[in-house]
Amino acid sequence: MTHTDWPLWEVFVRSRRGLSHTHAGSLHAPDAELALRNARDLYTRRGEGVSIWVVPSSAVTASSPDEKDPFFEPSADKPYRHPTFYEIPEGVQHL
C-alpha cells in the first residue's frame, strides 16, 4: 500500500429505519464522496444498511485512556442511576 497519504474516515451505518447509526469501522479514501462509496462496498455489501455517514477520523475528539478513571469510575457506585429495579414487561422489544 503506497497511498498512505489518503486520510482515514470513520464509517457509521444505520442498519434499518428507526435505529441509530452505529460505528461500523474505518477506511482510507481521497475525499468524502469516495469514502461514501468505499463504505458502501466495504460495509453494506450483505444488505446491512439503509444509510451511511462518513466522518474524517481527524474530526473525532476522543476521550483519552488517561482520563478513564475520572470520566467513568464515578458512575459505578451510583446504582440508583441504573434501571435495574424494574420488571421488564413481556413483549417489550429493543431494551
Next chain:
Amino acid sequence: MTTTPAADTVPTAAALALGDDALVLSHRLGEWAGHAPVLEEEVALANIALDLLGQARVLLSMAGDEDELAFLREERAFRNLQLVEQPGGDFAHTIARQLYFSVYQHLLHDRLASGDGPFAPLAGKAVKEAAYHRDHAEQWTLRLGDGTDESHARMQRAVDALWRFTGEMFQPVEGIDGVDWPALERDWLGVIEDVLGRATLTVPDGPRTGAWRAGAGRQGLHTEPFGRMLAEMQHLHRSHPGATW
C-alpha cells in the same frame, strides 16, 4: 449450437452477446484482486466483477449450460465486445474501460428494462447495478483527469487507447428488438463528452468505425490478449472437468 428447450422464445445469440460481455469484463476486473492500488478499491472492483458475474450466469443460462458455455467454448465462439477483453493496463485503462462500458450498459439495460422482451427482468436488476458501476467510473475519471499531471496524462492516454473499440457497442445485436441503436449511441456520446469535459480531458477524435474497424467481437473475432485471458479462465475446468468447491 445445440438448441435448448427455450430456444424458440429466447434469442440465443443476444443472450450470448450480453452474457459474454458481462463474463469477460468480470474476469478482467477480477484480475485486480491482490493488485489494486488500495484495498478499498480492490473491494470496489471485486464488487463490480461479482455483479457482472451474476448477470453473466443468468444470461448464459438462458442460452444453454452456463459452465459449458463459459469454460468449454473456443475463442471464436465468444460474442463479447472487443472493448471488454482489453487488458486492465494501468488503473486509468481499467477506469476508461469501465466508463465506456458501464455507460453503454446502463443506457442499454434501461431501455431493455422498460420493454417486455425476454431480457426485461434481468435488465430491471442490472440497470441498478450498472448505475453504480457508471457512478464509480465517473467519479474516478473526474479525479484522475482533473488530478495531477501524471494522472491526467495517464487518463488521457487510456481514453484515447480504448476509443477505437467503442464503435462496436452500437452495432445492433441480433435478437434484441425495440432498441434504437443510433439514439443509444447519441446518448452515450453525450454522457462521455460531458464526463470527459468535466474531467478536463479531451474527447478522442480518432475514428470509432470505418474501413478498418476494430470491433468484430460480436462476430467471434477477438484481439490477441483475449486468448491468454481465456486460457487462464478456462484451464482449471479443462484440467479438472466438473470440479466443484
